Amino acid sequence: MKIAFSPCPNDTFVFHAWVHGLIAGAPELDVQYADIDITNRLAASGQGPEVLKISYAALPWVLSDYALLPCGGALGRGCGPLVLTRSSITDTRDPSVLAGRRIAVPSDRSTAYMLFRLWAAQNVPGGVGEIVVMPFHEIMPAVRDGLIDAGLVIHEARFTYPAYGLTLLADMGNWWEADTGLPIPLGAIIAHRSMDLxxxxxxxxxxxxxxxxxxxxxxxxxxxxxxxxxxxxAKQHIQLYVNHFTANLGEEGYDAITSLLGRAANEGLVPAFDFAKLRA
Incomplete structure (x- = not known):
């Protein structure tokens, strides 16, 4: 069976046993390791593998073909995407410095990007400038080297960005949690609806x-x-992104997903979709 997920520690931690044939009765996996932007687009293309890890933000584009599995993904608290700049741009946390700036993001259909757009609508007068999509591991060097004014980063970047001499401008997770009281829906495991879900x-x-x-x-x-x-x-990464929501979304997990996608739909960031398909 074909599956696609990222090479990040939370995904390899979760799927290690299955990939190595340690789950009784489970089919052998043919793994494609790919950045989240690639898996999002694979799912939306209709030509993706049977199972994928994608961003929750990409669900509205794929729910007709794929179902959300209630486990294996990433939701959590204190694990939100970060907006980083060079200290030469700002030594404060004033979001207005982003007005008209070039911002690098890991995907334009990621939860990180969705949170950023919702946050920027409230906090950046006049809006940001050009959005540039690039692989997440290239963003911090690009900001450091002045190729990009600011970067929206995910994964282990929250632990390593000081080594690049970058400044934290805003934590999207802190903003989301303060605004909603809910965890952040980051990565979803989806499976083709023709499969035994x-x-x-x-x-x-x-x-x-x-x-x-x-x-x-x-x-x-x-x-x-x-x-x-x-x-x-890697251990910090796993501790942050693998938690009780990974074993079971539960009602709080579904509430977080519905809240995020509902706000995005109201802002026109995602196409209209049937919310009932999140559970079916």
């Missing part, structure tokens, strides 16, 4: 459970695929 949910949850029961087993696999990351940062 109950079985896929069972195997995914079993892989999560194995990862928690045997955390040392996946370390080599995680570090093999991690980008510019040492073992301590």
């Amino acid at each position: 109950d079985a896929l949910t069972k195997w995914t949850r079993a892989s999560v459970d194995y990862a928690w029961a045997h955390p040392e087993a996946s370390q080599h696999y995680i570090l093999q695929h991690a980008q510019e990351m040492d073992a301590d940062v």
Whole structure:
């Protein structure tokens, strides 16, 4: 069975057991490791693999073909995307400095981008300037080198950005949580509606459970695929993004997803879709 997910530690931690044939009855996986922007577009193309990890923000484009699995993904608190600048632009946290600026983002269909657009609508008078999509691991060097005025970063960048001499302008997670009281829906596991969704949910949850029961087993696999990351940062990454929502979205998880996509729909950031399909 074909599957696509990122090489980031939370995904390799979650799927290690299944990828290595440790889940009884689960089919062998043919894995494509890909950045979130690639998996978002694979799903939207209609030519993607049977199972993918995509951004929750991309769900409205794919729910006719793919179903959301209630496990395996990433929601959480204190793990939001960050807006970073060079200190030469600002040594304060005044969002108005972004007016008319070139901003790099990891995807224009990511939760990070959706949160940024919702935040900027409230906080950047006149709006930002050009949006440039680039792989997330290229964003901080581009900001550091002055190729981009500011960057919206995800994943382990929240731990490593000081090494690039960058300044934190705003934390999208802090803003979202203060505004809604809900966790941030980041990455979703989806499966083609032609598949046995109950079985896929069972195997995914079993892989999560194995990862928690045997955390040392996946370390080599995680570090093999991690980008510019040492073992301590990889561990922090997993602790931040793998939590009880990974095992089961629950009502709070579904509330967070509905709130985010509902606001985005009201702002015209996503196409209209049937919210009932989030659970079916």
